[in-house]
Amino acid sequence: MKKDFIIPYLKTLSLDPENQESPIHFLDRWKTPKDYFYLRNHFAYPQIIPQPFYLTIQGNVKKPVKITMNDLHHLPSKTIMLPLECAGNNRAKFKPKVYGEQWEEGAVSQAKWKGVPLRELLNRAGLLDGSKEAVFVGMDFGERKDLEETFYYGRSLPIEKALHENTIVAYEYNGKPIPYKHGFPFRLIVPQWYAMASVKWLQNIFIIKHEFNGPFQTKDYVYYPYKDSDKDKRPVTTINVNSTIQQPMNNSIIEEGPQMIKGIAWCGTGTIKEVEISFDYGISWRKASLKWKESEKYAWVKWQFEWQAVKGEHTILVRAHDTEGHVQPLRPFWNRKGYGYNAVQKANIKVE
Template sequence: MNSQFSAPYLKTLSLSPENQESPIHFLKHWKTPQDYFYLRNHFSYPLINPQNLFLSISGNVNKRVEISLSELSRFPSKTILVPLECAGNNRAKFKPKVFGEQWEEGAVSQGKWKGVPLKELLDQAGLLDGSKEAVFAGMDFGERKDLNESFYFARSLPIEKALHEDTIVAYEYNGKPIPYKHGYPFRLIVPQWYAMSSVKWLMNIFIIRHEFNGPFQTKDYVYYPFKDSDLDKKPVTAINVNSTIQEPLNYSIIQEGLQTIRGIAWTGTGTINEVAISIDHGDTWRKATLKYRENEKFSWVKWHFDWEAYKGEHTILVRASDSEGNMQPIKPYWNRKGYGYNAVQKIKIQVE
């Protein structure tokens, strides 16, 4: 970090399981240091036996495959810079309020993940006809009190998404082995989908011929648009286009004169192609300057806007749009579990 004397810390939402926000407003690097990467857990951290670090692939395949950590590192690899965002990021902003971890803006972080395309591993096992989904089970295990039953954390992907060239089984983060709290030894990385899909402590991959119905697939991580009905429910998948103002901070006092407003923007569809700022409650919008990370198609975009600040209280709005025509809405898509918040972000400041 810039200062040798001080550093930001994670913001704790719960201790058991451990859920902590990244200090997103203070992170100016493309790669989030592991100490500042947000933590999202459903259960206690798993116990890992160093003598038994294998990933198994079974189910609707020609042959069951077991791959050790050392074997995985000998496969052709790729490295991708990708933001991971919790589907509940910004949940605290929904009105009316919804139940769940009250994340603000820090349940998103970005790093460089190195791993093997999942397709390479599935080719080793040999997919059989009729393969519909790949189910990914982590080592984290615990009781769901709402169901009075214990489960491993498990999620599925449509087979087409599992076979995408950029869906990888990662074993390194920012050039080092994946930290224990972020999924060591194996973590699935699914670019542009909310991070519940990027299963940590990956242990088993099952290929199935039907739709997976585990509770983290069909009960959680589902958009329910009505408070008392499951009508029109749909699964949470791709990240909604979103942005954050990192500087200045909300409700801060700044000086009159030239000020730079800064932040980041990201999307789960295409690429960010515009970020716009409004100082007049959305009546007019002015384009910010974008900075892309070269040769990284999934990376967030850094943006800045130079503003001649004048005295008084101001509300600053930011909205991002992407190459697929998606734009942050003025009002969020309310859903009763509080997923996918991506309304126009705003801060209030005072200029002296």
């Protein structure tokens, strides 16, 4: 069989709702094709009503507005390439184990999104004094068994983040309409925050003068540092600096001689400054070479390191640094819901 016809597949974690992991170790493109973009859902896919589609903005505004797809296409647009990472990415690696979808390294993907800056839309509605948060509600809904109630998926942003120049309401994914499973027709895209903030199937925006207390804001997507206490809890927001070893994969057997170790790195503050490799469990580190995507400040960085592999068993560690001084720690910040894992990544390799 020709190599061109050998393709990877998503890894299934659950089907109801559908949660599928990207084959991240086999993707070498800057833009993740839709068939390989990871899928994260809390509920069943929503039924999309026939066109025309529209988005409403109401609440603490001068004039509630209804925005159609045609309106969006006639407003100033912005195109941004960035990774979306599930806050639970790498959850399977926490020790002690935590409950939830047992994501490994494939709950992160990258695409080029085109849309209208959210602040352009909010200016149309006119924010009134006292506006504190913007609440975004998708079309997907279902029952939360822990609360015995039905909820739409909804999240909020501080008004400052909502007004950020690169927070957009997207209508295109990699140059085409957003795929149904990834939020068609409108999806909020929030750079540098974990993907729970980038609400899919966006239908309503509410401007409020207080803190939003929906369950996906105050119950889920919260760091709880202690197993049996809510002490010191804090919200999940900015992506932690992180990296992945794409090749060679963990527990691989490879040949002696020159081998290329490669992967990707990304962050939520600043940009990636440095990626380092260790072969002695972190005693010493060697710099990898980096490749940035030109003019894309949020895009992940590709890294590689040429290694003269010698026979035996080896453990490869990788860690990334960002320009704000953050570096991947040797041990993750344990929290009982398993968010934000970003400890140094490793691959155990046997060379024959």
